């Protein structure tokens with residue numbers, strides 16, 4: 413019988429039963445179990461894991477566990493430099509794109525507002541979210557850890573917060589999104605690109621007060637909505653600025 417000792421760090425402890433949080437514990441492992449298999453069997457989605465050390469050495473997800481191995485499992489580091497350690501995922505996603513599960517519509521709209529291509533449909537099921545994540549190289553966003561354990565998923569983000577604005581801040585900080593944001597370039601409803609449109613072309617769609625006070629407009633060729641810098645825009649701008657995004 414093979415048994416190994418595990419220690420999980422930082423927020424990965426949220427996935428463990430109380431008695432296993434922030435302590436070493438020894439568990440029996442299946443014959444030929446990999447680090448990934450055991451980490452998920454213990455309740456932690458592998459997409460939440462950034463670094464694994466086995467007996468002090470950087471290891472990947474496919475490392476087979478041997479009797480007496482000591483396994484330290486770390487989430488994405490916020491505060492200290494891990495470049496000397498080999499990360500479990502060699503290739504970061506080149507362009508950050510998302511697919512949100514059916515419960516994260518508010519978050520999906522905020523990510524689109526920040527310019528991140530985000531698929532969302534309130535009828536989407538978990539297998540479809542997983543398939544889109546794998547096939548299109550999208551980060552799966554969910555509050556369902558089982559979804560992140562699905563076969564093939566490599567990039568996922570377990571969302572802890574309950575309200576959209578807090579979820580947005582959480583995802584933004586965890587994935588360091590501030591520098592790649594392109595605010596107000598995508599339609600919140602359609603995920604389609606917005607383009608500038610002349611006032612004369614949309615004048616008949618505008619409330620009189622807007623026609624009198626605004627001169628710059630964007631439109632979506634998918635839903636034909638017209639957008640301008642009103643109160644909604646100012647709230648969105650404040651949310652983005654609170655996350656370190658500069659808006660001219």
Ligand SMILES: [Zn+2]
Pocket residue numbers: 599600601602603604632633634635636637
């Ligand atoms: Zn639209």
